Amino acid sequence: MTFTQKHLLGIEQLRPEEITSVLDLADEYVDLSRRDVKHSDALTGLTQVNMFFENSTRTQASFELAGKRLGADVMNMSMQASSIKKGETLIDTAMTLNAMHPDLLVVRHPHSGAVDLLSQKVNCAVLNAGDGRHEHPTQALLDALTIRRAKGRIQRLNIAICGDVAHSRVARSNVILLNKMENRVRLIGPPTLVPGHFADMGCEIYDDMEEGLKDVDVVMMLRLQKERMDGGFIPSEREYYHRYGLDADKLAHAKPDAIVMHPGPMNRGVEIDGEIADDINRSVIQEQVEMGVAVRAAAMDLLARNLRAARAPETAEV
Amino acid sequence: MTTLFTNARLIDPSKLTDEIGSLLVQDGVIAAMGADVTAPEDAEVIDCGGKCLAPGIVDIGVKVCEPGERHKESYKSAGLSAAAGGVTTIVTRPDTLPAIDTPEVLEFVERRANEAAPVNVMPMAALTKGREGKEMTEIGFLMDAGAIAFTDCDHVVTDNKVLTRAMTYARSLDALVIAHPQDPGLSKGACATSGKYATLYGLPAVSPMAERMGLDRDMALVETTGVKYHADQVTAARALPALERAKANGLDVTAGTSIHHLTLNELDTSGYRTFFKIKPPLRPETDRQAMVAAVKSGLIDIISSMHTPQDEESKRLPFEEAASGAVALETLLPAAIQLYQNGDLTLPELFRAMALNPANRLGLPSGRLEEGAPADLVLFDADAPFVLDRFALKSKSKNTPFDGAKMQGKVLATFVAGKAVYS
Numbered sequence: 074m075t076f077t078q079k080h081l082l083g084i085e086q087l088r089p090e091e092i093t094s095v096l097d098l099a100d101e102y103v104d105l106s107r108r109d110v111k112h113s114d115a116l117t118g119l120t121q122v123n124m125f126f127e128n129s130t131r132t133q134a135s136f137e138l139a140g141k142r143l144g145a146d147v148m149n150m151s152m153q154a155s156s157i158k159k160g161e162t163l164i165d166t167a168m169t170l171n172a173m174h175p176d177l178l179v180v181r182h183p184h185s186g187a188v189d190l191l192s193q194k195v196n197c198a199v200l201n202a203g204d205g206r207h208e209h210p211t212q213a214l215l216d217a218l219t220i221r222r223a224k225g226r227i228q229r230l231n232i233a234i235c236g237d238v239a240h241s242r243v244a245r246s247n248v249i250l251l252n253k254m255e256n257r258v259r260l261i262g263p264p265t266l267v268p269g270h271f272a273d274m275g276c277e278i279y280d281d282m283e284e285g286l287k288d289v290d291v292v293m294m295l296r297l298q299k300e301r302m303d304g305g306f307i308p309s310e311r312e313y314y315h316r317y318g319l320d321a322d323k324l325a326h327a328k329p330d331a332i333v334m335h336p337g338p339m340n341r342g343v344e345i346d347g348e349i350a351d352d353i354n355r356s357v358i359q360e361q362v363e364m365g366v367a368v369r370a371a372a373m374d375l376l377a378r379n380l381r382a383a384r385a386p387e388t389a390e391v
Numbered sequence: 392m393t394t395l396f397t398n399a400r401l402i403d404p405s406k407l408t409d410e411i412g413s414l415l416v417q418d419g420v421i422a423a424m425g426a427d428v429t430a431p432e433d434a435e436v437i438d439c440g441g442k443c444l445a446p447g448i449v450d451i452g453v454k455v456c457e458p459g460e461r462h463k464e465s466y467k468s469a470g471l472s473a474a475a476g477g478v479t480t481i482v483t484r485p486d487t488l489p490a491i492d493t494p495e496v497l498e499f500v501e502r503r504a505n506e507a508a509p510v511n512v513m514p515m516a517a518l519t520k521g522r523e524g525k526e527m528t529e530i531g532f533l534m535d536a537g538a539i540a541f542t543d544c545d546h547v548v549t550d551n552k553v554l555t556r557a558m559t560y561a562r563s564l565d566a567l568v569i570a571h572p573q574d575p576g577l578s579k580g581a582c583a584t585s586g587k588y589a590t591l592y593g594l595p596a597v598s599p600m601a602e603r604m605g606l607d608r609d610m611a612l613v614e615t616t617g618v619k620y621h622a623d624q625v626t627a628a629r630a631l632p633a634l635e636r637a638k639a640n641g642l643d644v645t646a647g648t649s650i651h652h653l654t655l656n657e658l659d660t661s662g663y664r665t666f667f668k669i670k671p672p673l674r675p676e677t678d679r680q681a682m683v684a685a686v687k688s689g690l691i692d693i694i695s696s697m698h699t700p701q702d703e704e705s706k707r708l709p710f711e712e713a714a715s716g717a718v719a720l721e722t723l724l725p726a727a728i729q730l731y732q733n734g735d736l737t738l739p740e741l742f743r744a745m746a747l748n749p750a751n752r753l754g755l756p757s758g759r760l761e762e763g764a765p766a767d768l769v770l771f772d773a774d775a776p777f778v779l780d781r782f783a784l785k786s787k788s789k790n791t792p793f794d795g796a797k798m799q800g801k802v803l804a805t806f807v808a809g810k811a812v813y814s
Contacts, residue, residue, distance in 0.1 A: 085591075164707055185593040186663030187709035205711070207593030245593055273587035 076375045079383070080192045080199040083208035084249040092250060096218050096227070099364065099371035105142065106366055115374045116145035119176040124166075125202070126152040126182040131337060131362070132202050132211075136179045139369035145177065163187060164194050171195040176380060177373050180204075198376035200369075206240050212336055213246035215368040217254070219361050220291055223332050227254050233285055233327075235261040235317060236295035236344050237306075239268050243336050244295060248274055261285035262317060265306045282317050286326040294319055294335045297344050310343055320346040324355070332357045393417045394809060395430040399439035399770070403760045404446065404743035414444060416766040419808035424760055439770060442803060445742045447479025447510075447767035448723065449749040449758050451540075451569070451647060452623055453698040454716070455481070457503055458496065459488025463788050464700040469720065470508025472785040474813035476721040477769030477802045478696070480511040480757060482749070485522070486544040492517035492528045494536040501537055509812040510805075511767070513539040513753065518557050518568060524548040527557040530566055539753050542569035542623065545670055547605060549575055551612065558616040567752065569621045572605035572630065573671065582711050583672045588657050594710060599627030599678065602671060606630045610637045613644060621752060622646040625691055626671050628681035635690055645752050647693035648682050650719055654726045655679070655792060665706045665713035667792045669697070683735050686744050693752065694744040696723040700788030718786045722793045728773055728800030738773065766809035775801040 075094040078086060087095075105113055121140040123133055133149060140147040152166070161169075163182070170178070171194065178199045180188045185205030192199040203209040221227040232251055238244040238260050251258045252275050260267050261279045272278055279285030286292060297313065307313045319333065333349055333356045341347040350356050394416045401412045401424060413428040414421060430436070450473070456463040473481050483500070485491035491500055497516055504512035516538035520526045523546075530541060541561060547570070548554040561568050581597035583589035589596035606622060610633055613620045625634060625646045637644045651669055656676045660667040667673060685691040699716025706713050719726075727745065730736045750758025757767045781794040804814035 162704065162707070163709060182709065184709035184711045186711075189663055190707075190709055205593050205709075242593060245591070268585070268590060270585065270587050270590040274591065 074378075077379065078376065079379060081210055081372050081376060082189050082192060082199065082201045084210050084213050084246045084253070085208065087253070089253050092214070092217065092254065095214055095368065095371050095375060096221060098374060099214070099218050099367040102367040102370040103364065106363065111142050112144065113142065114144045116140060116143035116177070116377055119145045119377055120174065121145040121147045121177040121179065121373065122170065122175040123147065123149045123179045123202075124152055124170070124181075125150070126180070126187070127203070128153070129181055129202070132181065135362070135365040136202060136369050139366045139373060140177070142366070143370055143374060145373070163191060167191045167194040171197070177377065198380050200372060200376065203242050206242050206245070208246045209242040210246050211365070211369050211372060212243045213250040214372065215361060215364040216247055216293065216334060216336075217250055218364045218368055219334065219357050220332070222360070222364070223357055224290060228256065230256045230291060231259070231289040232256050232291040232293065233259045233261055233289045234293045234295065235282065235285070235319065237266045237297050238262055238271065238295065239266050240298065241295050247293065248276055259285050259289065263307055282323050283326045286323060289327045290331055292319065292324065292327055292331055292333050294333070294345050296336060296338065297340060314343055318342070318344055318346060319349055321349065324349060331355070334358065334361060337362070392809065393431055393434040395428065395434045395436045396444055396770070397436060397438050398441055399444035400441060401760060402443050402445035402738045402742050404739050404747040405759050405761065407737070407739040407743065409738055411441065414760065416809040419766055419810070421760060421762055421764050421766050423762060442770060442772045443738060444768060444770050445738065446746040446758050446760055446764075447769050447805060447807065448477055448745045449480040449482065449753070449755065450478045450696050450698070450720065450723065450745075451482040451693060451749050451753070452484055452695045453481040453720065454484045454486065454700060456487060456700055458499065463702050464786060465507065466504045466512065467507035468785060468787040469698070470510050470512070472718070472720040473508070473510045474805045475785050475802060477724045477771060477805050478510060478720055479767035479769070479805060479807050480513060480750075480755065481508070481720070482513045482515060482539060482753065484544050485515055485517040485542065490517045490522045491515075492520050492522070494529065494532045497533060497536045497538060510807055511757075515540045515542050515569065517541065518543045519548060519553065522546045524550055524553055526553070527560055530561055531564055534564055534566060540567040540569050540621070543571075545571050547571055547573050547575045551608070555612055555616060558612055558618040562616055562618040565619065567619045567621060569623050570609055572602055572609055572622045572625065574601040574604040577601035577604065581672065582668060583660070584657055584674050586657070586675060588661070592661070592663070597672070599629050599674060602627045603630040603633055606633045610642065610644070613637065613642050614640070617643070619643045620645075621693075623695070624649050624652065624671060624697065626652040626674055626678065626682060628678050631681065631685055631690060638690070645692040645748070646690070647695050648686065648691050649695055649697040650723050650726045651697070651717060651792065652679065653682055653686065653694065654729055659792065663710040665708065665710055666717065666790050666794065668710060668713055668715050669699075669717055670715040683730060687736055687740060692744065692748040694727065694741070696720055700786060701790045702788055706790050716790070718784065718788050718791050720786060721784050722779065722791055722798070724769070724771065724802060725779075725798040725800040726793065729798065731773065732799055766806055768806040769802060770804040771800060771802045773800050775799065777801060
């Protein structure tokens with residue numbers, strides 16, 4: 074079997090052929106989602122718990138839908154509201170949950186490394202739905218799938234990631250994935266939001282957007298968090314839009330067939346011009362959302378296969 | 392009571408010698424030492440079998456969690472841990488709950504220490520009330536009550552006026568001020584050293600430059616006030632030129648570093664291992680090597696354990712949320728011996744930094760093998776190998792980064808004023 078992981082904690086742990094196997098299976102699940110009867114039995118009988126220690130609408134909905142289409146019993150737990158306020162530690166929460174025998178645990182947490190820590194304390198498959206500013210592997214995989222379907226390959230492309238790289242787990246996972254698949258990655262943004270240390274990770278760094286976008290095949294925009302806009306990292310929203318907001322003039326420096334991506338939710342008029350976002354010839358932002366469900370379905374399916382294989386010898390002995 | 396240690400490798404940090412000889416202890420004091428020492432007939436003779444006999448370690452900056460968190464470390468457990476680690480004097484930190492900032496709290500601490508700890512305990516007191524950096528403590532009263540130095544520990548006094556006044560006042564009493572060189576604005580929220588590693592792991596990080604900025608500021612104020620100053624931990628290569636300049640300019644300045652910054656680097660924290668989370672955060676390997684060289688040259692004067700007990704609950708958390716610090720009284724010597732076994736530092740150089748220099752800085756007669764010095768001694772086997780088991784530590788807290796590490800250097804016996812406190 075190509076995909077040998079027990080958990081999906083980050084792109085860092087995946088081999089290139091494992092990434093490809095997720096994307097290949099996800100392609101099949103795209104077809105499933107487009108059918109009238111959007112249902113398979115891949116996860117029938119399994120319990121999927123979505124545990125979100127940080128607000129999320131889109132990612133949680135995507136995981137929930139993916140699980141339901143594959144027949145899993147899905148439960149959503151919004152953790153800000155419950156035990157955290159009562160002072161329970163992350164490990165206690167994990168142990169409590171583990172006693173309920175979940176099979177797939179989808180976790181988002183505001184601190185880097187927290188999902189890793191949690192995965193050590195449970196005996197089910199854990200999927201990282203974003204930990205601090207560390208990794209967001211399913212986002213990078215859905216971006217890769219979107220690129221592969223648009224460009225026909227996910228190798229030897231020039232890809233620019235623009236905006237708040239410093240605080241972005243999406244950027245980290247994408248940098249790791251795109252490097253593993255042998256692409257050239259450029260990071261574009263003001264130096265307060267694009268630390269020079271990313272050069273050590275094999276990226277080219279630009280603080281000039283037009284120069285950075287020159288001849289790229291893919292433009293990935295990142296969301297700028299509201300709390301970074303008030304003079305802390307950048308002087309103002311309008312100056313940021315002027316220098317780093319993606320509009321037609323700046324995009325003209327990229328290749329004529331370059332695609333535009335955004336992990337959402339977008340701030341129109343801050344990091345991206347509304348017209349670009351809606352341009353069906355350039356923007357693949359809606360397709361990213363569709364690929365998200367397929368990639369998450371594929372990842373959970375592959376992890377569930379490994380989980381069943383790991384459990385099989387025990388049942389055989391009985 | 393007379394004891395003769397024979398056939399010992401005498402580690403003398405004053406003369407920087409490491410030679411076989413004998414050492415005579417009479418009434419808790421070193422009476423004679425050298426190649427041929429004659430002892431009275433009734434003397435107890437201890438054949439050291441060629442093992443090392445060195446002055447007991449004087450450890451500046453030990454956290455004992457009394458008052459406030461006795462479940463993490465008490466004077467008894469810290470004392471037993473020190474004795475097992477060859478540490479004969481612990482210089483304790485005031486960052487307790489509440490802070491040790493009044494003579495009354497200090498007297499409580501001394502009473503507890505004298506009842507329970509088998510080693511010498513020298514308490515430090517806070518420099519400002521509540522370690523809040525606003526008003527200086529009663530430095531005079533605290534000295535009368537036995538405070539050996541003044542420090543707000545890892546709280547940096549940010550108000551330069553407050554710090555200048557506290558330093559000026561301390562100088563009039565010839566008090567030693569110990570500070571944590573760090574720019575607190577730059578390092579706010581950080582739990583790693585900025586660089587490739589922190590970037591990859593997505594951890595909030597601080598540049599080592601923050602340490603140099605803190606040290607630069609402190610050196611300017613030492614120049615202004617003329618106070619006796621010790622930097623608790625210098626850990627970044629970039630901070631060393633500031634230290635070198637200050638010493639060359641004749642300021643009364645010394646600096647320490649922690650054993651962890653000499654033996655570990657930032658890669659050890661990979662996989663978000665919180666037992667390696669310390670303050671300042673572990674540095675890149677180049678910094679570690681620079682610190683080892685600075686100890687060898689004497690630019691960094693003192694090696695400390697920075698013993699900081701934390702319970703499991705405060706460590707078993709996501710890296711950013713986990714508490715900082717590591718217990719180290721029992722691993723200070725074996726970790727230091729790694730540096731000796733690697734050929735980085737000689738044993739006399741190590742004991743210069745762990746015993747002689749700290750004793751001199753605090754005005755203590757211990758920390759040396761000299762006639763008339765207190766017989767605070769450690770007998771150890773520098774080659775004996777072992778695998779560290781954290782649950783075997785005497786400390787109440789088990790948060791050591793060396794769990795499972797293959798180490799060398801076993802303490803065979805520890806003596807305080809000639810009396811065995813561990814064997």
